[in-house]
Amino acid sequence: MFATLSDRLTSTFKNLRNKGRLSEADIDATVRQIRRALLDADVAVPVVREFTGRVRERALSAEVSGALNPAQQVVKIVNDELISILGGSARPLSFAKVPPTVIMLAGLQGAGKTTLAGKLALHLREQGHTPLLVAADLQRPNAVTQLSVVGERAGVPVYAPHPGVASELEVPTGDPVQVAIDGVAEARAKVHDVVIIDTAGRLGVDGELMAQAADIRAATNPDEVLFVIDAMIGQDAVTTAKAFLDGVDFTGVVLSKLDGDARGGAALSVASVTGRPIMFASTGEQLRDFEAFYPDRMASRILDM
Amino acid sequence: SPLGAKLLEVLSRDSLSEDDWDEIEELLLLADMGAGPAGELLDDLRTEVRVRGLADPAQVRDLLREKLVALVNPDLDRTLNLAGGTDEQGEPLPAVVLVVGVNGAGKTTTVGKLTRVLVAEDKSVLLGAADTFRAAAADQLQTWGARVGVETVRSQRDGADPASVAFDAVKEAKAQGVDVVLVDTAGRLQNKTGLMDELGKVSRVIQKEAPLSEVLLVLDATTGQNGLTQARVFTEVAGVTGIVLTKLDGTAKGGIVVAVQRELGVPVKLVGLGEGPDDLAPFDPDQFVDGLLGDQ
Ligand SMILES: Nc1nc2c(ncn2[C@@H]2O[C@H](COP(=O)(O)OP(=O)(O)OP(=O)(O)O)[C@@H](O)[C@H]2O)c(=O)[nH]1
Numbered sequence: 228m229f230a231t232l233s234d235r236l237t238s239t240f241k242n243l244r245n246k247g248r249l250s251e252a253d254i255d256a257t258v259r260q261i262r263r264a265l266l267d268a269d270v271a272v273p274v275v276r277e278f279t280g281r282v283r284e285r286a287l288s289a290e291v292s293g294a295l296n297p298a299q300q301v302v303k304i305v306n307d308e309l310i311s312i313l314g315g316s317a318r319p320l321s322f323a324k325v326p327p328t329v330i331m332l333a334g335l336q337g338a339g340k341t342t343l344a345g346k347l348a349l350h351l352r353e354q355g356h357t358p359l360l361v362a363a364d365l366q367r368p369n370a371v372t373q374l375s376v377v378g379e380r381a382g383v384p385v386y387a388p389h390p391g392v393a394s395e396l397e398v399p400t401g402d403p404v405q406v407a408i409d410g411v412a413e414a415r416a417k418v419h420d421v422v423i424i425d426t427a428g429r430l431g432v433d434g435e436l437m438a439q440a441a442d443i444r445a446a447t448n449p450d451e452v453l454f455v456i457d458a459m460i461g462q463d464a465v466t467t468a469k470a471f472l473d474g475v476d477f478t479g480v481v482l483s484k485l486d487g488d489a490r491g492g493a494a495l496s497v498a499s500v501t502g503r504p505i506m507f508a509s510t511g512e513q514l515r516d517f518e519a520f521y522p523d524r525m526a527s528r529i530l531d532m
Numbered sequence: 533s534p535l536g537a538k539l540l541e542v543l544s545r546d547s548l549s550e551d552d553w554d555e556i557e558e559l560l561l562l563a564d565m566g567a568g569p570a571g572e573l574l575d576d577l578r579t580e581v582r583v584r585g586l587a588d589p590a591q592v593r594d595l596l597r598e599k600l601v602a603l604v605n606p607d608l609d610r611t612l613n614l615a616g617g618t619d620e621q622g623e624p625l626p627a628v629v630l631v632v633g634v635n636g637a638g639k640t641t642t643v644g645k646l647t648r649v650l651v652a653e654d655k656s657v658l659l660g661a662a663d664t665f666r667a668a669a670a671d672q673l674q675t676w677g678a679r680v681g682v683e684t685v686r687s688q689r690d691g692a693d694p695a696s697v698a699f700d701a702v703k704e705a706k707a708q709g710v711d712v713v714l715v716d717t718a719g720r721l722q723n724k725t726g727l728m729d730e731l732g733k734v735s736r737v738i739q740k741e742a743p744l745s746e747v748l749l750v751l752d753a754t755t756g757q758n759g760l761t762q763a764r765v766f767t768e769v770a771g772v773t774g775i776v777l778t779k780l781d782g783t784a785k786g787g788i789v790v791a792v793q794r795e796l797g798v799p800v801k802l803v804g805l806g807e808g809p810d811d812l813a814p815f816d817p818d819q820f821v822d823g824l825l826g827d828q
Pocket residue numbers: 334335336337338339340341342343364367370426427428429483484485486487509510511512516635636666719721
């Protein structure tokens with residue numbers, strides 16, 4: 228077993244008789260190693276298929292057969308292709324010409340939306356903005372309480388007209404769509420220049436909740452809809468990303484829990500399937516564990532290089 | 533379902549070509565079984581198909597299903613151990629269930645659902661909120677408990693020592709003579725050694741008061757290959773005795789638990805099928821395999 232793709236490829240190439248000129252069989256062996264590395268990194272099967280197809284084509288071309296070190300050349304091709312899919316450089320947030328800028332968060336249950344709301348709020352506040360957090364998850368027990376605590380830690384006010392599900396209240400009260408609308412109105416009235424709307428976690432297959440998210444989007448006309456996805460996710464990344472693209476048509480992606488040791492192949496899957504840029508990385512539970520997304524670092528991480 | 537139909541279509545072809553086998557392998561990969569296990573299973577299947585001279589696609593399909601079920605192993609004991617020990621005086625101790633896992637996997641929700649199941653079985657239950665870290669984590673647990681009239685032992689202070697809250701909860705459970713105490717812990721990524729050490733301490737401190745009956749690792753079904761690493765490290769640190777596979781109500785198949793069970797021998801005991809109070813069920817190997825193959 229070889230730990231990294233570089234190791235694997237080097238060992239593959241070691242067996243090649245004529246290192247300067249690769250036969251088609253040599254290339255196939257190489258592509259198999261790349262496929263395996265990507266699958267181990269949780270890159271989605273259809274994305275792996277497409278990706279290896281492209282790499283194979285380039286590997287068969289003159290740039291490799293003429294290279295002094297074909298192994299290194301193939302690794303370079305793989306790396307370049309990865310970075311190009313992941314996006315050249317991180318796109319910054321778009322702000323509204325007429326404030327408030329509305330940022331809506333969406334994603335599966337437990338992905339890291341509420342935590343990200345706090346991180347974004349702190350980040351924007353420190354840049355001189357005056358954000359308002361809006362508690363539009365009225366469903367998960369104490370989601371509103373959680374956002375309130377997060378807002379307090381970030382030093383950012385929270386608009387929370389409904390407590391959602393809490394000890395005193397068994398059934399959710401209030402309408403998340405209305406809360407979102409009122410939150411934007413509140414921001415306008417109190418002159419906050421950014422509104423961050425935290426929403427409930429939802430599954431791609433949950434038609435009702437997905438429609439609710441679409442309603443929140445339609446009613447608040449956000450400048451950014453950020454799809455938060457857990458870096459540990461496996462093959463489901465594609466299905467889920469497509470469902471959220473159809474459901475809320477997100478404008479950017481945030482990859483969360485990148486402080487873990489998952490390879491994060493989902494980054495590749497989501498970027499290649501949706502064409503939406505990965506904008507930020509969430510790298511911990513603390514409010515400052517948040518940074519721009521770096522495609523080159525991610526490429527190395529996926530390939531374990 | 534599209535996956536099931538696809539499998540049937542692939543297996544219905546006259547003779548399976550290399551591409552056909554690749555497609556079957558992809559079905560297993562799509563379920564997050566992992567390239568290693570999927571490849572092994574495929575090799576095994578191909579060999580047996582050849583040896584037995586199987587030509588009927590339906591037979592090949594049945595054989596694949598059979599092999600998957602065998603991998604998942606229906607013979608494993610998947611019942612929750614809720615028998616508490618006894619103290620030196622021979623007095624019964626509460627059964628202690630410790631719930632662990634990475635961030636956002638569904639631990640607190642699982643504790644909430646399990647509380648409901650136990651209360652419905654007429655057991656007395658106490659909750660311990662040993663997540664003193666995440667914003668409003670104890671409130672979330674307390675809400676779940678309050679729904680079924682179960683008390684939560686918690687710290688009023690964020691950042692209190694989780695081990696001491698867990699200790700207090702078990703001690704209180706002993707004093708009250710309850711049947712089961714469920715201890716919820718903070719989510720932690722397994723590569724954070726400080727947090728894993730803290731979990732080790734929670735476990736040790738609890739055992740000063742009473743033995744652990746179950747240590748449940750909560751795994752999110754959407755998790756890919758990292759799930760195996762999670763299971764390895766949590767088992768090492770906290771002696772996991774069972775897996776709860778959550779969020780199976782989504783499109784994810786949870787195939788990583790096949791490798792987890794095989795490597796660690798820790799059975800999946802429960803599955804989470806939604807956010808509601810009744811969305812917890814015993815793990816059913818046949819149903820799980822049907823899900824893997826896209827048959828349901
Ligand atoms: N290690 C780590 N933990 C994170 C990160 N982002 C969020 N978390 C943790 O993941 C868990 C879930 O985060 P939340 O922000 O509550 O996720 P959510 O998407 O709002 O969850 P729901 O509202 O229940 O759908 C919490 O324990 C967070 O502390 C991250 O980047 N790294």
